[in-house]
Amino acid sequence: MNDLSHITKEGAAQMVDVSDKPVQAREAIAEGFISLQPETLRLLQAGQMKKGEVLGVARIAGLQAAKLTSQLIPLCHQIALSKVSVDFTIESSGVRITALAKTSAQTGVEMEALTAVSVAALTIYDMCKAVDKTMQIGEIRLLQKTKV
Numbered sequence: 001m002n003d004l005s006h007i008t009k010e011g012a013a014q015m016v017d018v019s020d021k022p023v024q025a026r027e028a029i030a031e032g033f034i035s036l037q038p039e040t041l042r043l044l045q046a047g048q049m050k051k052g053e054v055l056g057v058a059r060i061a062g063l064q065a066a067k068l069t070s071q072l073i074p075l076c077h078q079i080a081l082s083k084v085s086v087d088f089t090i091e092s093s094g095v096r097i098t099a100l101a102k103t104s105a106q107t108g109v110e111m112e113a114l115t116a117v118s119v120a121a122l123t124i125y126d127m128c129k130a131v132d133k134t135m136q137i138g139e140i141r142l143l144q145k146t147k148v
Contacts, residue, residue: 015075018106025148027102030113032140034121035094040132045090051127055088055095058127062086062120066101066112073115079105081112086120094135097121098143110145 007013036044044054051057063084070078083102088095099116101109121137128135 013075015077016107018077021106023104023106025102025104026108027100027144027146028108028110028113028142029098029100029144030110030117030140030142031096031098032117032121033091033094033096033138034124035134035136035138036124036128037132037134040128040135041090041094043131044095044128049127050130054124054127058088058097058120058123059086061123062097062099062116065119066099066116069112069115073111076111077105077107079103079107079109079112081109084112084116086116088120095124097124108145108147110142114140114142 043049047053063086065072066084067081070076081101081103083100085100087098089098097117097120099113099120101112101116103109103112117140121140125135125137
């Protein structure tokens with residue numbers, strides 16, 4: 001018997017059928033980290049990056065990415081999001097990114113939260129790459145997944 005929900009018994013990819021699942025309030029929180037050199041952090045905090053206000057642009061990119069998750073992840077369901085937030089915490093060696101996604105649906109929102117974090121981190125990378133060649137994106141993970 002096949003225990004993989006996204007694979008048919010013949011081995012073909014499939015979208016999971018959630019039509020029999022109840023609509024429930026669901027929430028997911030994800031986080032990631034991008035390491036930056038001290039000078040890059042200083043420029044970022046001072047709003048002196050040549051490409052503009054890095055965290056504001058990264059927040060919008062993360063929000064937009066969450067809304068587009070089903071277009072980016074092939075077998076992900078398209079769901080109506082009721083809330084997405086992307087927040088940043090400046091740490092001594094970089095920026096911690098946290099995303100929250102909420103919905104009332106038949107499936108969870110962890111992929112939306114993870115996608116928001118990933119694209120926000122990539123946006124920071126893109127906006128800082130001219131001054132920091134040592135940046136690393138990592139620690140992207142799901143912190144919490146709940147349904148009520």
